[in-house]
Amino acid sequence: MIIAEQKPFEEIKRSIAPAHKVLVVGCGTCVTVCFAGGAREAAILAASLRMAFKLNGDPKEITEVTVQRQCEWEYLDAVAEQVGKAEVVLSLGCGVGVQAIAERFPRTWVVPGLNTSFLGMPAEQGVWVERCAACGDCILGLTAGICPIARCSKSLLNGPCGGSQDGHCEVNADIPCGWQLIYDRLKALGKVEMLYEIRPPKNWRASRDGGPRKIVRPDLRLIEEE
C-alpha cells in the first residue's frame, strides 16, 4: 500500500494560513491504515489547527470529512458540496488524492497535508518499510522475491556492492543490505547459481524515467468512453 506521513505542523499551518474556511479531507484507504490521513488523523489535525489559529488570534472555521477513497471520482462527488464551501481543502490523501481533488474540483484551492513516502507495508505495529519502487518491469522472480530496486540503496541488479557488511547497507546500519537478503534467500532455496548470471542494464523506460505512465485496458472500458 501507499505509505505516507503527515507534514510538519508549521508547514501545514502556513499552507492554509490565508484562508478562513478550511476543509480537511481524510482518506479511508492506504493512509488510514498507516495512520497518516484517515478519519481520526483528520479529526486530530482539524482540532489542532483550530486551536493553533485561535491561540494566534486568528480563529478559523476548520471542519473535516473523510472519504472512502480520495483517488476515485465517485467518492469525491459525495463531498462536492462541502468542498465547494471551503476556501482551501487540506487533503490528507496521498499525492494521488490531492491531485484527484484538484482535477475534480477545478475551482478549489487544494494543499497537501501529507508527504507521500513510498510503497510498502507495516513491518510491525508503528513501523513501515519500503518494498516496491513501481519500476514497471518486475524482476522479483530473479531475486527470490526481494526487490533490489527498492531495497538496495543503489538499486543494483548485480549486487551486492562492496558496502555490504554484517547484513546491513553502508548507507545506514538500520538498512538491511537488500542483496544480502537476496543471497540468503536464494541460498536457502538452493538457487544461488541464479546470481552467477549477469543481469543486463534495466529498461528504465517502463519506470518514471519514460515519462508519466498510463495503462489502458480496452476490455474494461465503457463503450461510451471509447
Added chain:
Amino acid sequence: MAQLTSSDGYLSGSNLERVLRAGHFAVTAELGPPQSADAEVIRRKAALLRGFCDAVNITDNQTAIVRMSSIGAGAILAREGLEPVIQVTCRDRNRLAIQSDLLGAYALGIRNVLCLTGDHQTFGNHPEAKNVFDLDSVQLIQMVKTLRDERTFQCGEPLRGTEPRFFIGAAESPFADPVEFRPYRLAKKIKAGANFIQTQLVFDVAAFELFMEKVRSLGLHQQAYILAGVGPLKSPAMAKYMKENVPGILIPDELIQKLEEAGKPWAGKSKDELTKEEKKARSEAWKQKGIEICVELIQRIMQIEGVAGVHIMAIEWEEAVEPIVKGAGLYPRPVVEPLPA
C-alpha cells in the same frame, strides 16, 4: 587470455597492459584530485609518483565529494607523461553521459578505466543529490567492452569511426559480505569484460590467501590480472577506525599493536601533555612503521599465486609511495616497449 585485440596485439596498448602482459609484477598508485580547479595540485602529486608506478589511478568524486573530474585530472597527468587509470562510477552519470565521457577520455589519451558502482552520495558533501545508478559496475564493464570490442553503443547502434580502446579494470572487495559470494561476483565482473582487478585494501594476508585460493579454483587469475590493494596506515587510531567503520576492511590486531609499539616512547601521555615537536615525532614514527608494514604486506602478497601486482592507496600521502615501492624491491619500474605493429 583470448581477447579481441587491436592490430598491435594489445587491447588498449596502455603501459599498464604492457607491463602486465610482459609478466612483470605491476604497481599502480592512487591520486585524489583536488576540490578545486588547480591543475598544479595534479602536477605536484604526479611528481611524487613519477617513476614509482606503472599507472596512476584517479578517483571519481571519491566518497561522493565533489572534486576535479577523473578525466580532467587524467588528461593533465597524461600530458605530464604519467599513465592515468580513470575511475568511472555509476553514481553520478547515466549510460549516455558515461559513454560520452569515455569517448572524450580516449580522445584525450586515456587508455585505462576502472569501472565502479560508486560510494552512495549520502556519504559526501551533497547528500541531497539525486543519484543515478542507471547501470551497476558489472553492466558498466560490459558497456566499455562492447564499445571497444564490438564497436557498438550500449543501445545497440554501431559506433562509426574511432572506438575507445580501454584496458578495463574493476574492483572487488574480498572481505565484504557475503564473503563466500565475493569470488563469484569477481567472476561476473571478469565475464563481463574486466581485464584487471583492484581489490579493496588487504591487511589480513591469511584471509586474502583464502580468497585467492577460491579465485584460482575458479580459474579467474588466468582471465584477468589481479592487483591487490595495499596502503600505509598512518596511526593506530586510523587503523582502528578503518577496521571498525569501513566495510570489507580486515586489520589484524597485531598490525595495530605494531603501530602502537612504534608510538611507545610517547605512550602514557595525554594529548595535552605532548609538545608540538613530540606529537610530530610520534606521528613520524607511526608513519615510518606504517610504511614498513605496507612493505612487508607487499612482500607476502607477492608470494601468493595469481596476484599480478599491487595497487597502492596512499590517499593524501603520495610521498609514501616511493619508500614503499623501493622497500618492496619493486624499483625501478620496467619499461616495456609496445609490440611491433
Added chain:
Amino acid sequence: MNGDYQILAFCCQYCAYAAADLAGGLRLQYPPQVKIIQIPCTGKMDVLYALQAFEEGADAVMVAGCLPGDCHFLEGNYNAVRRVERVKHILQAIGLQPERIKMFHISSSMASRFVSAVEEMCSIVKELGPNPLRIDPKVVSEEKGDESE
C-alpha cells in the same frame, strides 16, 4: 487566578477510578475543580479526547492508569503513556504548554496518591494560568489594551 478552573481526569475503572472512590470514602479532601471520567482502561484513552478537552477549555488533563505491569488488558497503560506523549507534542506545536497533560500510575488502594496527583495538576494549572482557548481572543486584546493605558 481564582479557583475557577477545570481539570479533567481520565481514570481507569480498575485502579485510579477506584482510588478516587476510596479517597472519597476515607474523607480525604481534594480540589473540587477536577472532573473524573471513568474509562474501561487507559488504553481507551484517545489523543482526540484530550484535544477535544483542551479545545473546549479544560485547563489540564490527567490520565491515570494502573501501575506498570498491572494493566487488566496487559499493556493499555503503556499505550496511554505514548498517547499522552503524542498529545504533549501536539500541544507544543499548537502553542499550548505540554505540561497541561500528564500520565499517572495509581493503583486502586492508593487513595492519597490520587489526591496528590490532583493537587499536582492544580498547582501546574495555577502556575501556567488558565487555558487561553477558554478566553475570547477579543477580550484578551482588550485587557492588554487596558494594561497599556
